[in-house]
Amino acid sequence: MSAAAKPSFRLLPAVTPENEHFWRGGAAGELRFLHCAACDFYVHPPAPRCPRCLSPELGVRAVSGRARLHTFTVNHQPWIPGFDPPYVVAIVELVEQPSLRLTTNLVGCPPEAARIGMPLRVRFESVADGIFLPLFEPEPGAAG
């Protein structure tokens, strides 16, 4: 099975006014986070105030979608009916900020090609209710 195969079933997030920018930003091809203009800090998961400077003035900002593979696991256990293994679960770190991480899936490459530190870019998977899941694939042309 290809690591890029789409699972027939995914558990979905409950979309709220607080997280909608993140889960639906993919409709515009954008990976969006809350951002604190006062101290230039991306905030994730969403929060009412910047956890660094406590400013309540947070806006939504799109990032480049480029990331590095921080760590990963090739999962072989069928935890969720319809979400068939093997698949790669990854924690990626966005290039914009060292602490800005997401748990996601590594797609578009065989599991055995996964290397910590490899450059990645976001690729959205449209699921339901306008939700676009941000998945990550190897950056084309980059040395793995």
Add this chain to the structure above:
Amino acid sequence: MSRFGERQAAITGIGQSQVGRRLNRDPLALTLDACLEAISDAGLRREDIDGLSTYPGAFSAGAPGFSGAGVTEVQDALRLELDWYSGGLEQPGQLGSIINACAAISAGLARHVLCFRTVWESTAQGGGGRRGIGSGGGGGFRASGALQWTLPFGAASAAVWIAMMAQRHFHEYGTTREQLAWIALSGRRHAALNPRAVYREPLSLEDYLAARTISTPFCLYDCDVPVDGSTAFVVSRADAARDAPHPPLGFEAVGCAIRGRPSWDQWDDLTTMALRDASAMLWSRTDLRPGDVDVAELYDGFSFIALCWLEALGFCGKGEGGPFVAGGERIGLRGEIPLNTHGGQLSAGRLHGYGFLHEACLQLRGAGGDRQVPGDPKVAVAAAGGGPLAGCVLLRRD
């Protein structure tokens, strides 16, 4: 009087129910078996119990068998008259409920606190194998809170979350599966000497390496085994512990700190988890040092967590856990630091944190039977939790 309140508390009684796979017994019945044994072991009657503490409290959502009984059920079943009680999930790991008991005693809120932890995951999960969090919710289920960031990506188990931490440790420090295996292999050696352990047959490195993969780098033997069972303790005020039938096991220090982000994936250094902070706090509250510890019972819900506890508590250097455990000699019954002398959760069963403290008490009492650590051990550490959950206690028999 010490400024560290835990010094006023001691374990006076221990109890454990039948432990096994698919016992098909009422979890409250298991709980009462353990509780009554602990009360009796402390030389007390139920009328003497004035505090009650547990983890995670009555709780059923999405985790079959994870909670066997809550505070109110046990209070009512034993008709306890309580001055203080506490149960819940938001604690520094499973042993947070023990640390709470110490705090209650130190604050004068209770004199004899009954603490318990019950699981019946083996029966509750039946023959269907382990499922992920939220997988029973059906098509209408929507993940909220912290789970929304992991479940959509099939990261539906702590096995997946911890596997990624282990992978990072492998990357940074060169740790290998052949090294990590020794947490499981050493535990199995000890379990062979423990008549209550669930898995006692020999396990070789070849068996380990050939086992099916769960989530890389973890294979089946890196993951603990769900069981049914209950464990209980009586934590008493030190001056009320003097008449106990067994030597009181005093709390030399506790650790329950968390300084990083309370998250499985946002934690700053995934190779340390919250174990780092809890361990640092523990050593800040005692003059004892890792070299003074005679036996270590460290949470191995996944093998890698025990390796991390060894590093966090300073039994070896940061990142050196792999070479330290390799071959199993240092962590054997006659090694530098005997580890998981009952077999740990990997072989003795997932009693979820409390099993480690129970074994620490047995060892300090010299009641370890065939697996007793030689040399009359007097200091033991018990630690539980992983990821952003971590609590540890240092026990001392004077």
